[in-house]
Amino acid sequence: MLGYLARRLAMTIPTLLLVAVAVFTLVRLIPGDPVQVMLGDNADAAQAAQLRAQLGLDEAFPLQFLHWLGKVATGDLGHSITNDLAVLPLILERFQVSAVIVLVAVAAATCIAVPAGLIAAWKQNSALDLAVIGSATLLLSIPSFWLGLLLLLLFGLKLKWLPVIGYVPFSENFWQAAVFMLLPIVTLTVLEIGVLTRMARAASIEVLRLEYVTHARAKGVPEWLVLGRHVLPNAFAPTWTLIGLVLGHLLGGIAVIETVFTLPGLGRLLVDSIFARDYPVVQGCLLFTAVIYVVVNLIVDLCYPLFDPRVAVA
Amino acid sequence: MKWRANTVIGGALTALALGTALTAAFWTPFDPLRVNLGARLQPPSSLYWLGTDEFGRDVLSRVMAGAGTSVVVALLTVALAVSVGVVVGGVAGYLRGWTDRIIMAVNDALLAFPGILLALAMMIVLGANKSGLVLALGLAYIPSVARVVRGTVLSIREKEYIEASRVIGNSELYSMVRHVLPNAVAPVAVLATSMFGWVLLAESALSFLGLGVPPPAPTWGNMLAASRPYMETAAWLSIAPGVCIALTLLGINLLGDSLRDRLDPRMAHG
Numbered sequence: 033m034l035g036y037l038a039r040r041l042a043m044t045i046p047t048l049l050l051v052a053v054a055v056f057t058l059v060r061l062i063p064g065d066p067v068q069v070m071l072g073d074n075a076d077a078a079q080a081a082q083l084r085a086q087l088g089l090d091e092a093f094p095l096q097f098l099h100w101l102g103k104v105a106t107g108d109l110g111h112s113i114t115n116d117l118a119v120l121p122l123i124l125e126r127f128q129v130s131a132v133i134v135l136v137a138v139a140a141a142t143c144i145a146v147p148a149g150l151i152a153a154w155k156q157n158s159a160l161d162l163a164v165i166g167s168a169t170l171l172l173s174i175p176s177f178w179l180g181l182l183l184l185l186l187f188g189l190k191l192k193w194l195p196v197i198g199y200v201p202f203s204e205n206f207w208q209a210a211v212f213m214l215l216p217i218v219t220l221t222v223l224e225i226g227v228l229t230r231m232a233r234a235a236s237i238e239v240l241r242l243e244y245v246t247h248a249r250a251k252g253v254p255e256w257l258v259l260g261r262h263v264l265p266n267a268f269a270p271t272w273t274l275i276g277l278v279l280g281h282l283l284g285g286i287a288v289i290e291t292v293f294t295l296p297g298l299g300r301l302l303v304d305s306i307f308a309r310d311y312p313v314v315q316g317c318l319l320f321t322a323v324i325y326v327v328v329n330l331i332v333d334l335c336y337p338l339f340d341p342r343v344a345v346a
Numbered sequence: 347m348k349w350r351a352n353t354v355i356g357g358a359l360t361a362l363a364l365g366t367a368l369t370a371a372f373w374t375p376f377d378p379l380r381v382n383l384g385a386r387l388q389p390p391s392s393l394y395w396l397g398t399d400e401f402g403r404d405v406l407s408r409v410m411a412g413a414g415t416s417v418v419v420a421l422l423t424v425a426l427a428v429s430v431g432v433v434v435g436g437v438a439g440y441l442r443g444w445t446d447r448i449i450m451a452v453n454d455a456l457l458a459f460p461g462i463l464l465a466l467a468m469m470i471v472l473g474a475n476k477s478g479l480v481l482a483l484g485l486a487y488i489p490s491v492a493r494v495v496r497g498t499v500l501s502i503r504e505k506e507y508i509e510a511s512r513v514i515g516n517s518e519l520y521s522m523v524r525h526v527l528p529n530a531v532a533p534v535a536v537l538a539t540s541m542f543g544w545v546l547l548a549e550s551a552l553s554f555l556g557l558g559v560p561p562p563a564p565t566w567g568n569m570l571a572a573s574r575p576y577m578e579t580a581a582w583l584s585i586a587p588g589v590c591i592a593l594t595l596l597g598i599n600l601l602g603d604s605l606r607d608r609l610d611p612r613m614a615h616g
Contacts, residue, residue: 050455061471169603173595175547177554178570178588181577189578284460288551292574303555306470318459318467326458 040333044326051322052104056097059315087312104319110312112305119316123298127320130290130297132202133213134282137220138275145225146271149232150264153240165233171226176285180219180292187215197294216293224278231274236267269340276332280325352604359597363590366410367417376404378411378564387580397582399572408564409586415565416594419479420545424538426484431491432527432534438492439499440522450496456489462548469557476559479552483545494537498530532609539602543595550591566591 067083068075081090087110088096103110109119145168152164188196194215202209239245240263248258287299298317305313370378375395382402390397396405438449456464464486465479472478502508503526511521552558553567561568566587573583 046451047455047458050451051458054455054459055467058467058471063471063473169599170592170596173543173599174592175550175588175595177551178584178591181570181574181584182588185577185581185584281460281462284463284466285551287466288554291555302466303557306466306557314467314470318463321463322459325460 036337037334040330044330047326048323051326052101052319053097055315055319055322056100058318059311060093060096062311109316109319112313113310114305114308114313119312122313123301123316123320126296126298126301127324128202129199129295130283130286130299133216133220133289133295133297134279134286136213137217138224138279138282140217140221141224141228141278142271142275144221145228146232146264146268148225149229149234149271150236150259150267152229152233153236153267154259154263156237156240161233164229168226168229168233171223172230173226174223176219176223177288177292179223180216180289183215183219184292199295212293212295216289216295219289219292220282224282227278228271228274232267232271235270236263239263239267242266265339269336272336272339273332276329279328283321283324350604352600352607356597356600356602356604359593360601361597363413363594363597364417367413370407370410370414374404374407374410376407378403378407379562380404387576387583389580390582396586397580399569399580399583400576405569405583405586408569409566409590412564412566412569412587413590413594415476415559415563416546416549416591419476419483419549419559420542422480423483423487423545423549424541426480427487427491427541428534428538430484431488432495432530434488435492435495435497435530436499436522436527439496439503440518440526442500446496449492453489453492456486457493459486461486461490461544462551465548465552466555466557469552474557474560479549479558483548486548487541487545490541491534491537494533495527495530498533499526502526502529536602536606536609539598539605543598543602546591546595546598 067080067087067089071079071083084090088099091099107120109123111118112122148164148168152161155161184196187194195212199212200208245258245262248262249255253262283298285299286297287303289295290297290300291303298321302314302317302321305311305317380403382398385394385398385402387400388394388398388402394404394406396409399405399408434449434453438446438453459467461483465482468482468485469478472482499522503522508521508525511525512518516524549558550565550567550570553565554571556568556571558567559565561572569587570584573580573587576583
């Protein structure tokens with residue numbers, strides 16, 4: 033088990049380093065002189081030189097990278113060009129909004145999708161299975177921003193049950209915050225049910241075919257116990273891996289949902305900074321999201337032996 | 347039985363999208379870009395089947411033209427990702443050793459970004475236009491193809507018939523192209539089908555955010571974005587492009603499922 037932990041942790045370091053290189057290079061690839069772009073046309077030479085020095089752009093590329101990496105390691109992601117705020121606290125503040133939506137949505141989707149997939153697999157090729165897999169495939173095909181718009185149209189504008197625009201932080205008023213978060217969370221939950229149900233069903237079908245399931249049934253173990261005790265834990269392992277990918281995918285795609293519901297999350301911060309050409313924030317957001325993605329998948333992998341102890345031994 | 351229904355429905359929906367895209371290249375009921383302020387925000391009627399938008403442009407014509415843009419972007423992107431991915435994955439799997447390790451380390455680092463985020467980041471460098479979009483999305487999806495091809499090459503290159511091909515004097519390159527790579531066709535075909543769907547979705551998401559194909563050229567994503575202020579008064583503006591994206595994706599997903607069931611029959615029948 034410790035060996036598995038150590039191996040998996042060691043694998044993360046080169047990935048994180050390469051992620052840092054990728055983000056750093058990407059921002060340097062932006063056509064034109066970033067300083068010129070940031071300051072606009074009417075900046076004087078002294079201002080440009082000052083910003084160039086401040087951004088470390090007057091050094092050789094590898095040196096620039098090392099200096100930047102050193103700062104990143106201490107949590108210094110620089111300052112926003114538009115409002116001079118430190119990038120990391122800004123990102124962390126916005127991340128809270130995105131994290132709540134994504135975590136609650138994935139948890140809710142898992143609670144619905146895993147039993148649905150298991151039951152569909154159990155009744156494979158029945159009308160119930162067809163209904164489950166059909167709905168899951170349909171959900172998979174609906175773009176998040178469109179579903180969001182439709183829900184907003186129905187519950188916000190037509191029925192007037194929920195607010196259309198706005199946001200209250202959880203620290204201010206929990207219930208009001210929950211009301212504003214409800215529609216975005218429901219939108220993502222509904223969509224993720226599609227992906228996770230299909231995975232849970234496929235995994236359950238594989239497990240149901242194994243000999244030990246037949247053996248348990250032959251022993252006279254009640255069917256609910258076969259499913260709950262023997263099939264579910266093993267079928268859950270591959271689904272669990274997918275949950276890591278889904279979390280990352282959602283964090284990457286959260287910008288559209290935050291745009292639909294006008295929420296001040298991390299995705300919106302990234303898109304707004306792209307439009308504002310606020311490169312330190314763009315760089316910070318990309319790096320932060322990639323690191324979160326790597327860390328989430330690391331946690332998922334580290335928890336994997338809990339569901340499938342064979343992994344730790346292998 | 348099930349894959350047949352998947353194939354028929356999936357094939358029909360995909361054909362509908364491709365057919366619409368092709369038709370739009372030659373004909374649309376109205377000019378999708380023609381502004382007619384006298385006919386602003388008209389609900390669906392016998393003249394304007396899907397209504398008109400805030401500039402009086404015909405929504406049906408714009409949805410058709412949008413299909414053209416989306417399909418062209420998705421096809422070019424998948425072609426780019428597959429062709430580069432096959433070469434990169436093939437080289438890594440074939441040369442093994444340090445080349446493989448370095449290529450795969452970079453590959454995995456790129457996979458550490460969610461695809462859409464990588465594309466979003468690259469749009470900053472490449473600029474919001476059609477070719478930038480193809481390049482950004484293509485680059486974002488190359489790592490997935492490379493990984494699949496490399497896996498296949500690694501597992502096949504040690505097989506006896508490859509050894510036999512070498513023994514009878516075929517060059518390494520010939521054995522590779524003639525005997526190893528064809529094994530990657532099936533998994534890459536399945537991946538390419540799913541990728542077509544992802545790209546379509548990513549393209550509309552980027553256009554929705556204003557980072558895709560810029561207006562006035564219609565895409566389903568930027569039409570949805572433009573419909574937001576008129577949601578209450580002109581709901582048809584938000585319905586038509588969304589239905590188009592959903593139906594096309596459904597078609598591709600069903601087609602992808604039936605393709606996978608055929609190439610991996612274990613999943614199809616219990």
